[in-house]
Amino acid sequence: MIKPQPYELICKKCGWSKTFAPASDVIQLGRDYVSACPECGNSELQHKAAEPMKG
Structure with missing residues (x-):
């Protein structure tokens, strides 16, 4: 199993965004x-x- 890197999806039309961090390669x-x-x-x-989380 290869865990994907976290990524962000952004809608340029309305500005919505969400960061996804899949737990496995099964999406x-x-x-x-x-x-x-x-x-x-x-x-x-x-x-x-995805950008690193701020601590």
Whole structure:
């Protein structure tokens, strides 16, 4: 099993964003990713590596 790195999805249309940290390489819709913005429905989401958590 290869654990994916945490990543952030960002909607450039409305500004919604969420960081996902999958627990395994088995990715599930809704838990580990979304295919469209839950706020506005935009399906063109920006994907980027998550920034380190601030302590």
